[in-house]
Amino acid sequence: MSDTDTDGERTGGLRVAMRGRDPDEEHRASTPLELLFDLTFVVAVSQAALQLHHSLAEGRLGPGVAAYAAVFFAIWWAWMNFTWFASAYDTDDVPYRLLTLVQMAGVLVLAAGVGSVFEDGDFTVVVLGYVLMRLALISQWARAAVAHHDGRAGALRYAVGVALVQVGWIARLWVPGAWAWPTFVVLVAAELAVPAWAEFHRRRTPWHPGHIAERYGLFTIIVLGEVILASFTAIRSVVAGRGLSASVLLVALGGLLLVFALWWIYFAVGEAVLSSLRTALTWGYGHYVVFAALAAIGAGLEAASAASEHHAHLSIRAAGLAVALPVALVLLVLGGLHRAGGTGTPGHAPLLAVGAAVVVVLGLCSPALGAGGAVLGMGLAVSATLAADLVVLRRRSGTPRTTPGHTEGPGRRGASGPS
Structure with a gap:
């Protein structure tokens, strides 16, 4: 890779300081690593859709839709977390690539556990894969907190917030059956709240x-x-x-x-x-x-x-x-x-x-x-x-918009978003 960060350093070396990408960078496009990362999610999405089909075919509409919504949340949230983080701190150096590899492995572990969720309501393997992905992301946020002074407060909040919620997901594996779905909803709300808390009061991360x-x-x-x-x-x-x-x-x-x-x-x-x-x-x-x-x-x-x-x-x-x-x-x-x-x-x-x-x-x-x-x-x-x-x-x-993917120019300015 040959992109530059906000300090003008080249990315893609053995180890590069995570000082944040330029949110106004021209011609910023998805990297080959991001595309490879997405391919692992093809497997997870395919497994979720396949199990939903089996549930529909067997007439198990309610349980099937509930299991699908839960599994897809884990898939989507993990993908979105990586996407927003990479938009801000993609150094493409060796540690970054290796931690991304760990997240890819977590996706495949999660995919392997999808069937158990639909058949038995057992989230053990899904949680294992999910937590594996999140631990890698926590490491990435910790790197950003160390190297990027301007974004340190937000990066630390992300690392701490994500880590605390993972403790909750692991503890949930031992809750009684009657509390399984209420605790799931609470933990989803906690996951969704982390970005708002981390970005609060101008702790903005340099998304593109x-x-x-x-x-x-x-x-x-x-x-x-x-x-x-x-x-x-x-x-x-x-x-x-x-x-x-x-x-x-x-x-x-x-x-x-x-x-x-x-x-x-x-x-x-x-x-x-x-x-x-x-x-x-x-x-x-x-x-x-x-x-x-x-x-x-x-x-x-x-x-x-x-x-x-x-x-x-x-x-x-x-x-x-x-x-x-x-x-x-x-x-x-x-x-x-x-x-x-x-x-x-x-x-x-x-x-x-x-x-x-x-x-x-x-x-x-x-x-x-x-x-x-x-x-x-x-x-x-x-x-x-x-x-x-x-x-x-x-x-x-007053302008034809018949071409899918049409844009109005380079990336918009001033964005901020979740991870």
Whole structure:
């Protein structure tokens, strides 16, 4: 790597002082190490979506969704922590790379424990992998506290806060069953509170807003790729057993339309403006719902394919809603996030809300339309929402925004956000 930090030193040496990256650095892009790191999360996301599919197919809706939400929080939060830290303190030296390797190992351990959470409610392996990742991050924050005088107070708060919460996660493994979920909620709240506490009273860490926006966009593409893979796997399984049917073909076509239209909607509005801590927290935390719901669409499409061929203990309506509800969640939350990020026009969020409502209605009408017809209808509805949204964006801004990933220039200034 050849980037420079705020003191002009080159990164990528044997050992480099963590003095903070320049938040105004031009042409800041994701590094090869960050991309490699993301690939380990492909495994974790895939395992979570696969187990959710099995739960849906077996008719265990409540426990399956609860386990999925819990596991995906661990996946998302660990990814987001690394992403924001790397945006501020990526020295790419040997200690940094080795600690990143430890975090990657933790992701794989976490992925290995996903099945136990869904089957038995056993979080032992997931917590082991999660704590392993967090210990590596604590070490990174400690390095930053030692080397970066201006950011020392915030870095120390991050290190202490993250460490204390990990003690809580480990202790939770021994709590009685009745307290398992209440303590889980409390610890999630504690995790989410750490960044706000660490960044309080101008203890700002030098995040790069353009870099952060790109990292979130890349992870969105990764999750959408999981949806495509899950859909392909389901269709291949059905075709191998009974041959290609009209219903399965419609599910495949509708799923592809959904992926493409949601991808376009996500990127159509340009780069978020993370100008304050509140904006950054809202935008960053809101992506939990976006990522989790996108991955859940893949499980829903698998369930719809199975239900259309009567291979699942799931009604056609339930299968349709398994696709419709996560799609609607993505649309609704994206409308709010685009507004929070300063990229949505006045008509943007209402249009997405209308699209979400139509998708839910189509899910409810699955028994009449068939699983394939309902999914295809959802794909067409989201595509129509996209088309209307592009017209509104063009009229409001006076500038065409039909190119996904369009940005307004280099990274935004003054960002601050969570880790």
